[in-house]
Amino acid sequence: MSEQARGQESDSSSYTNLEAIFNRPFIYEAQRGVSSASVGGYVEGNTNYFSTDGVSDGFSMELRRFNIFLFAAVHERIKFISELEFEHGTEEIALETALLDFEIHPAFVFRMGILLPPIGYFNQNHDSPKWDFIDRPLVSTQVIPSTLSEMGFGFYGKVPVGRHKITYELYLTNGLSDGIIENAKNRTFLGAGKSEEMFAEDNNGTPALSSRFAFSVLDLGEFGVSGYTGIYNTFKMEGEFIDEKRRVSLLALDCNFNLAKLKFVSETAWVFVQVPDDYGQQFGHRQFGIHLDMIYPIMKRDFLGWAGVTLNLINRLEYVDYNWDNLESTGTKIYDETYAIVPGLSLRFSSSTLLRFNYRRQWDRDFLGNPASKTAGIQFGFASYF
Numbered sequence: 099m100s101e102q103a104r105g106q107e108s109d110s111s112s113y114t115n116l117e118a119i120f121n122r123p124f125i126y127e128a129q130r131g132v133s134s135a136s137v138g139g140y141v142e143g144n145t146n147y148f149s150t151d152g153v154s155d156g157f158s159m160e161l162r163r164f165n166i167f168l169f170a171a172v173h174e175r176i177k178f179i180s181e182l183e184f185e186h187g188t189e190e191i192a193l194e195t196a197l198l199d200f201e202i203h204p205a206f207v208f209r210m211g212i213l214l215p216p217i218g219y220f221n222q223n224h225d226s227p228k229w230d231f232i233d234r235p236l237v238s239t240q241v242i243p244s245t246l247s248e249m250g251f252g253f254y255g256k257v258p259v260g261r262h263k264i265t266y267e268l269y270l271t272n273g274l275s276d277g278i279i280e281n282a283k284n285r286t287f288l289g290a291g292k293s294e295e296m297f298a299e300d301n302n303g304t305p306a307l308s309s310r311f312a313f314s315v316l317d318l319g320e321f322g323v324s325g326y327t328g329i330y331n332t333f334k335m336e337g338e339f340i341d342e343k344r345r346v347s348l349l350a351l352d353c354n355f356n357l358a359k360l361k362f363v364s365e366t367a368w369v370f371v372q373v374p375d376d377y378g379q380q381f382g383h384r385q386f387g388i389h390l391d392m393i394y395p396i397m398k399r400d401f402l403g404w405a406g407v408t409l410n411l412i413n414r415l416e417y418v419d420y421n422w423d424n425l426e427s428t429g430t431k432i433y434d435e436t437y438a439i440v441p442g443l444s445l446r447f448s449s450s451t452l453l454r455f456n457y458r459r460q461w462d463r464d465f466l467g468n469p470a471s472k473t474a475g476i477q478f479g480f481a482s483y484f
Contacts, residue, residue, distance in 0.1 A: 114314045115322060115354070116254055116265040118223035119179060119195065119214065123450050123483045125169050135170040142226040144479025148458070151471050161187055162479075163226060165194075175201040180212075183245075193297070194247045203255070209269070210251035212297060216267040216310035217242050217326050218365045219352035226481040230393050230410055230444035232456050233477070236418045236436060237387030241367045242350060243289040248272055249297045250305065263314040272296045273306030273328035278346060279373055279381050285420055285434065286371050286382045288346065291330055304329040304343070319355025319362075330371075344372040363391040379432065380465055382421030389416035393444070404447050412456075414440040421465065433467035436460060451482040 113121045124138020143161045148154060164184045172178050180196040197211030214222045220238035224245050238244045250271030257264045274291030281290035295301065306328025314320045327347040333339060350367040369385040394411045401407040421434040442456035456477045461470040 114256065114263060114265050115219055115223055115312060115320055115352075116216070116256065116267060116310070118225075119181075120177075122167060122169075122225070124167055125179075129171070134172075135168070137166070137168055138484060139164070139166040140225055140227050140481065140483045141165075142479060142481035144232050144454075144477050146475065146477055148473060148475030150473045165225075172198070177201075192247070194245060205255035205257050207254050208251070209254060212247050212249050213252075213269060213271070215246055215248055215250075215269060215271060215306075215308035215326060216324050217244070217246065217308060217348060218324055218350035218367060219322065219354060219363070220244050220365055221246055225483075227450055227452065227483050229481075230412045230446075230452070230454060231391065231414055231440060231442070232454050232479045233440070233458070235365060235389040235391075235414070236416050236438065237365055237367050237389050239289065240418050240420070240436075241288070241369055241385050241387035242348065242365075243274070243292060246292065247297075248306070259313075261316045265312045265314065266310070268307075268309045270305040270307060271328075272300040273302075273304070274330045274346060275301045276331050278330050278371060279377060285380055286369075286373065286385060287420075288348070288369060288371075291346070301332050302329050302334065302343075315355075319353065321355070322350075322352045324350045324352070344374070346371045359395055361391075361393040363393075365389055379423065379425065380421070380434070382423050382432070382434070384422040385418075385420055386422045387416075387418040389414060406448075408446040410444045410446065412440075412442050412444055414438070416440070431467070432465060433463040434465045436462050437470075452480070454479050454481070 122138060124136045142163050145159050147157045166182045168180045170178045177199045181194040183192045183194050193212060195212055195214060197209055197213050200208040202208060216222055220235060221242060221244040248271035250269050252269030254267040274288060275293055277290035278288055279286055281287055308326040310322055310324035312320050312322035329343045330346045331341055331344045333341040333343050347370045348367060350365060352365045354363050366388040371383055373381045373383050391414045395408050396411045397409040398406060416438045419435045421432045423432050424430060425432055438458060438460040440456050440458050444452050444454045446452040458475050460473040463470045
């Protein structure tokens with residue numbers, strides 16, 4: 099299959115976010131009937147040089163991720179897909195997806211297995227070669243706990259509306275656990291609520307509910323709203339109640355659209371957590387985050403034998419508030435927030451492979467609002483499907 103044909107089939111305008119996990123090059127051959135099973139994946143690596151308030155650990159290089167995909171068309175209307183991830187070499191190994199889809203109708207597909215809850219745009223659409231930035235958005239990793247994989251089941255579908263599409267997803271999963279507040283960060287952090295045990299059992303026997311509804315406009319882009327809610331703490335042990343039920347809820351808005359040549363990708367999230375009264379105010383009941391990516395092609399031409407190479411000018415603006423509350427004693431704002439700007443360049447050889455250069459400037463303020471610590475650094479990296 100030629101790179102040109104592969105690029106046409108993976109054109110983001112023809113895929114909705116709901117279909118992100120199937121928008122991968124290695125799947126195309128299987129869907130065209132060449133084989134019933136396919137193997138693929140992606141690799142990414144980068145360099146880092148950062149300093150915070152003038153102090154630096156120096157220059158380093160990392161193989162950040164090496165992921166392997168397996169896909170099989172088990173039946174004309176049954177699909178299997180899985181993803182095994184190796185992070186930082188073999189420091190972390192995780193099974194991100196392993197699921198079966200049973201298509202009853204394009205508007206009603208039953209899914210079960212280890213799946214990616216549809217929280218915002220990034221969690222399901224996180225493959226590095228799709229992104230022009232080296233680091234993942236702060237809102238997607240520090241507020242939304244991406245990449246979040248959970249064991250569960252549910253339904254999804256897409257419904258045509260004229261030339262446009264409406265998509266929906268609705269899942270029940272085991273959900274996050276006590277680590278949301280019982281963690282080494284000493285703050286509310288949804289990412290610490292993930293655990294290996296969540297693939298085998300629910301820590302409290304009450305499934306979490308996640309959903310996303312989106313409208314895909316032809317030749318413009320996609321706009322989505324999603325939610326996640328569930329009881330996160332262990333409130334019962336051996337049939338005896340040991341605590342009150344405490345809920346975590348998350349609301350996200352996302353968009354991915356083009357205005358002329360300028361592409362915008364954005365995700366906004368709000369988190370609401372019931373925190374025990376005896377925990378200090380450093381554990382926020384509410385959190386907020388947003389990012390806005392802007393990608394503009396400044397050159398597209400044949401280059402050293404490669405056809406249609408694209409050089410993009412990129413910029414990311416992002417903000418995260420880890421504790422969107424006020425001090426009880428004074429009523430003043432609690433800080434604990436991060437601002438960042440990430441300009442850079444990306445050089446795309448195809449829809450599957452790119453080189454990336456980022457400059458990052460970040461400001462972090464502590465709980466009390468002391469003057470911000472300043473971080474600056476440069477990164478150069480690559481990412482490619484295979």
